[in-house]
Amino acid sequence: MIRLDKICVDFGGLRAVDHASFEIGAGRITGLIGPNGAGKTTAFNVIAGAVRPTSGRVILDGRDITRLKPHQRAAAGLARTFQIPHEFDRLSVLENLMAAASAPEGENVINVIFRRGRYAAEEREIYDTARDTIRLLELEHVIDEKAGNLSGGQKKLVELGRALMRKPKVVLLDEIGAGINRTLLGKLADKILMLNRERGLTFCLIEHDLDYVSKLCDHVLVMAQGTLLTEGTVEAVRNDERVIEAYFGGGKYEARL
Amino acid sequence: MELTGLFFYLVSLLILGGIYALLCLALNIQWGMGGLFNAGIAGFYGVGAYSSAILTTAASSRHLGGYGLPVPLGLVGAAILAGLAGWAVAKICVRLKSDYLAMASIGIAEILRLVIVNEDWLTNGSLGVSRIPRPLGDLATGRMSDVVFLGFVWLVVLLVFVASSRLYDSPWGRSLRAIRDNETSAAAAGKNIEKFRIQTFVIGCAVMGIAGGLSAHYFRFLSPTATDPLLVTFLVWVMLMAGGSGNNKGAILGALAIWTLWSVTEIFTNRLPPEWATRSSFIRMLLVGLLLQVVLQRFRAGLIPEKSPPVRFKEEGPEPDR
Numbered sequence: 361m362i363r364l365d366k367i368c369v370d371f372g373g374l375r376a377v378d379h380a381s382f383e384i385g386a387g388r389i390t391g392l393i394g395p396n397g398a399g400k401t402t403a404f405n406v407i408a409g410a411v412r413p414t415s416g417r418v419i420l421d422g423r424d425i426t427r428l429k430p431h432q433r434a435a436a437g438l439a440r441t442f443q444i445p446h447e448f449d450r451l452s453v454l455e456n457l458m459a460a461a462s463a464p465e466g467e468n469v470i471n472v473i474f475r476r477g478r479y480a481a482e483e484r485e486i487y488d489t490a491r492d493t494i495r496l497l498e499l500e501h502v503i504d505e506k507a508g509n510l511s512g513g514q515k516k517l518v519e520l521g522r523a524l525m526r527k528p529k530v531v532l533l534d535e536i537g538a539g540i541n542r543t544l545l546g547k548l549a550d551k552i553l554m555l556n557r558e559r560g561l562t563f564c565l566i567e568h569d570l571d572y573v574s575k576l577c578d579h580v581l582v583m584a585q586g587t588l589l590t591e592g593t594v595e596a597v598r599n600d601e602r603v604i605e606a607y608f609g610g611g612k613y614e615a616r617l
Numbered sequence: 618m619e620l621t622g623l624f625f626y627l628v629s630l631l632i633l634g635g636i637y638a639l640l641c642l643a644l645n646i647q648w649g650m651g652g653l654f655n656a657g658i659a660g661f662y663g664v665g666a667y668s669s670a671i672l673t674t675a676a677s678s679r680h681l682g683g684y685g686l687p688v689p690l691g692l693v694g695a696a697i698l699a700g701l702a703g704w705a706v707a708k709i710c711v712r713l714k715s716d717y718l719a720m721a722s723i724g725i726a727e728i729l730r731l732v733i734v735n736e737d738w739l740t741n742g743s744l745g746v747s748r749i750p751r752p753l754g755d756l757a758t759g760r761m762s763d764v765v766f767l768g769f770v771w772l773v774v775l776l777v778f779v780a781s782s783r784l785y786d787s788p789w790g791r792s793l794r795a796i797r798d799n800e801t802s803a804a805a806a807g808k809n810i811e812k813f814r815i816q817t818f819v820i821g822c823a824v825m826g827i828a829g830g831l832s833a834h835y836f837r838f839l840s841p842t843a844t845d846p847l848l849v850t851f852l853v854w855v856m857l858m859a860g861g862s863g864n865n866k867g868a869i870l871g872a873l874a875i876w877t878l879w880s881v882t883e884i885f886t887n888r889l890p891p892e893w894a895t896r897s898s899f900i901r902m903l904l905v906g907l908l909l910q911v912v913l914q915r916f917r918a919g920l921i922p923e924k925s926p927p928v929r930f931k932e933e934g935p936e937p938d939r
Binding site: 454476 | 801
């Protein structure tokens with residue numbers, strides 16, 4: 361579904377991603393793991409278009425999207441959440457989700473001032489989808505709350521909800537589990553699995569908790585020092601010596617701080 | 618006599634209050650909804666004022682003109698030209714982050730002001746444009762024409778208020794506020810940030826142009842002092858902050874409240890001993906700054922804070938547990 365082809369990203373003198381090539385398979389839940397500073401989030405940013413790679417290509421469904429802007433990639437079916445919640449803080453939870461939807465008629469200024477009937481049906485559909493998503497994520501009790509007032513975990517759920525509003529093909533989840541309590545985390549895992557199985561949604565997630573990764577992912581990519589170290593099932597990766605070395609230090613894969 | 622004096626004082630207060638209400642509504646679209654820090658209001662106001670004045674006055678050897686168009690057309694021209702100026706500025710500056718946009722817009726407003734002062738052929742320089750007509754000029758003469766003009770101004774305010782309420786309570790407004798709150802995730806949600814910002818800036822500047830045009834028709838005379846950034850740009854910011862940024866009603870209320878306060882202080886400063894009275898404009902300048910500080914420190918949300926527009930759809934299934 362998404363293929364990275366020899367991606368390099370330089371931040372000043374630091375090479376955050378170094379000739380990374382990997383693929384996120386359609387219909388799967390792929391885990392992206394690795395020690396801090398491995399370049400996982402940068403790789404996500406490259407896929408989502410927030411960071412332009414120094415060299416290399418990003419391919420979505422066979423189409424080269426390397427030069428597309430973030431909003432164009434969103435239109436192409438890519439959705440993401442952020443490691444640190446990026447909620448629309450002065451919008452209510454309902455508005456946060458509704459704002460994320462695609463609304464070509466309702467975002468036309470002329471329609472909005474002079475022809476308000478034109479987007480009524482579209483808006484109704486957006487509202488229904490938002491309500492369903494909020495129900496799915498069990499956020500109904502905070503639906504009218506401003507998103508800025510929510511707890512960290514709730515903000516993460518709003519992020520996920522927003523990503524789902526665009527009816528994407530792929531969802532990139534950047535540490536969706538961080539800052540969420542165990543119970544909610546379990547529920548979230550169930551939702552992700554359900555969305556994957558019932559709607560055929562492709563997920564790629566960055567996560568540090570390997571137990572969580574093993575619960576969700578059938579395929580794991582391991583990054584270290586900006587490049588792909590290895591990939592395979594969780595079990596295979598867990599027992600890989602290089603992975604252990606990368607996580608627990610020693611050797612050439614010690615995390616750079 | 619005392620009563621009629623008070624009545625006409627009130628009329629002039631409300632006319633200028635209405636013009637400020639327009640400026641506040643415009644700034645509310647740009648800043649309140651869009652998060653665009655326009656510190657060059659005076660520039661777009663000036664463009665609008667001169668456009669409408671030049672389009673509606675009779676021919677004069679001192680400046681460009683002689684079109685003699687009816688006032689409403691002059692105001693449309695003001696909106697279009699100020700909007701065009703806004704578009705040009707937005708094209709260049711809209712990618713700038715808020716504080717840099719503020720600096721750029723102050724600079725551009727100053728450039729526009731210098732053009733107005735120096736291009737004699739266009740504006741008659743510092744001597745100004747005179748004999749600017751009023752709308753519905755035949756309807757009333759003398760002081761009564763102020764009353765007619767008051768109605769005209771508030772009609773325009775009403776129209777702009779309806780339009781900006783529609784903008785606010787719409788998917789367009791929702792997406793715009795989302796961009797204001799978080800640009801990165803709005804882009805990730807498929808919003809074309811540049812397009813939204815340019816539209817916002819142009820709409821706001823067009824309304825500022827209309828406000829400028831109305832002021833020219835009210836005073837019947839226009840010179841570069843009318844585009845004083847203290848009275849136009851900074852006072853409008855105080856008004857919007859005090860009234861409630863992100864709320865259209867708040868914008869109007871803030872404009873009326875601060876303008877009343879401002880006018881009443883003028884009555885007092887005029888009664889100061891002469892050597893103080895001459896300095897009163899500087900004292901009031903200090904007051905604007907002080908007022909802005911107080912509002913920003915103590916009443917950030919303003920008199921009527923931003924409120925999410927209601928979503929009116931009825932739930933089809935059984936109401937979920939709250």
